[in-house]
Structures are given as C-alpha cells and as structure tokens.
Amino acid sequence: MPELTVSKKIFNKKPDNFMKEYITQLLIQQYTKSYKTETSTTIVAFNFYSDHALIITSDKEGEIYLYQKMKYESMLSDSLSKSLNNHKDLLPIHWRNWIEESQFDLVRKEFSQALNFNRFTANYNENDEMFYWNWKSHKDIYFRMDSNYIINEIVFY
Structure with a gap:
C-alpha cells in the first residue's frame, strides 16, 4: 500500500471551522x-525535532x-561555521576535530541533537x-541567534 x-x-481553500479548531488545538x-x-513584548516558544524546529x-x-x-541547516549559518573555526581552541575536543577535518555537517548534527534533547537554555x-x-x-x-532565528556566532563568557 x-x-x-x-x-x-x-x-488552498479557506479552512472550515473544523480545520481551524484542529490547527488551533495543535498550535496550543x-x-x-x-x-x-520572553522578550519585552512577546513569548517565543521553541519545539525541536530531529531535523527541524517549530517556532x-x-x-x-x-x-x-x-x-x-x-x-536546522537554515538555522545554522555560514558565519557560525567561521566563528566556530575562529574559536575552535575553546570548543570541546570532538568539535575541534570535526572543524579541523572540515566536517561541519557533524557539528550541525550534534547541534540539532542538543536542541532536540534540550541540552541548551535560552536567554533574550x-x-x-x-x-x-x-x-x-x-x-x-x-x-x-538573531531575530530571524538564525544562529550566527559563538560567544564565550
């Protein structure tokens, strides 16, 4: 099958009341x-899945x-890879190895898994x-992460 x-x-057609109610329930x-x-005017909710985020x-x-x-590919910008490369000495050893071997896809995969399994906390x-x-x-x-939800730089405090 x-x-x-x-x-x-x-x-493509306007959703009827049943669909509106169902979509509303799903979003809630x-x-x-x-x-x-929280930002000053809004609350931003993030749901992370294996290959995408719902914001x-x-x-x-x-x-x-x-x-x-x-x-996730669209959330992790090229400027992030440059920033990671510039600061690789401060990163965990396995990330350093991946960056040195030009395996940014592995960094993206680990990053998406970390988001998916709630290994990050956010502040605005x-x-x-x-x-x-x-x-x-x-x-x-x-x-x-900027207001377009693009992660563009690594910062150390």
Missing part, C-alpha cells in the same frame, strides 16, 4: 509543551500570532535583541 499523503488542494498543544523564552510566537496576553518551521538580551543559547554542559559557551 502506498504512503498516504494529503493533497495540497485541500489547503505545541506551544504548551515547548521551551519558552511559535505569542503576545504577553497569550495569543499565538505566528509560527514557522525551520530546518534586550540590548542587542538577540537570543543566546547556553550549552548546559559548557557553561561559558553561548550561541547567538
């Missing part, structure tokens, strides 16, 4: 079980007004309007 799919035609469920961090944004009153799915810095993801096992290493 072939794999079951849903026609794109279904989503995902938001509720997510990792959340849901709500206002302080609790109304969800935006969601987006992002592949109002001054530069950036998210900083702290690696729980390496307290002085942070990954800077």
Whole structure:
C-alpha cells in the first residue's frame, strides 16, 4: 500500500471551522509543551525535532500570532561555521576535530541533537535583541541567534 499523503488542494481553500479548531488545538498543544523564552513584548516558544524546529510566537496576553518551521541547516549559518573555526581552541575536543577535518555537517548534527534533547537554555538580551543559547554542559559557551532565528556566532563568557 502506498504512503498516504494529503493533497495540497485541500489547503488552498479557506479552512472550515473544523480545520481551524484542529490547527488551533495543535498550535496550543505545541506551544504548551515547548521551551519558552520572553522578550519585552512577546513569548517565543521553541519545539525541536530531529531535523527541524517549530517556532511559535505569542503576545504577553497569550495569543499565538505566528509560527514557522525551520530546518536546522537554515538555522545554522555560514558565519557560525567561521566563528566556530575562529574559536575552535575553546570548543570541546570532538568539535575541534570535526572543524579541523572540515566536517561541519557533524557539528550541525550534534547541534540539532542538543536542541532536540534540550541540552541548551535560552536567554533574550534586550540590548542587542538577540537570543543566546547556553550549552548546559559548557557553561561559558553561548550561541547567538538573531531575530530571524538564525544562529550566527559563538560567544564565550
């Protein structure tokens, strides 16, 4: 039996009330079980899966007004790889080896697994309007994420 799919035609029409209610329930469920961090005006909820993140944004009153799915490849920019290369002496030994061997795909894979298994915590810095993801096992290493949810630099404190 072939794999079951849903026609794109279904989503080209305005969703009926049943679909609106179902999508609403899914978003609320995902938001509720997510990792959340606050900015001055919003709450940003992150759900991490094996190959992508679901990012849901709500206002302080609790109304969800935006969601987006992002592949990890698009979240981990080329500037991050340059930043990692510039600071490789401060990274864990296995990351140093991967970077020296030009195996950034392994870094991306480990990074996505760390997000997926909740090995990072996030803080939002109002001054530069950036998210900083702290690696729980390496307290002085942070990954800077801009407002487009692109991780573009490693920072050490």
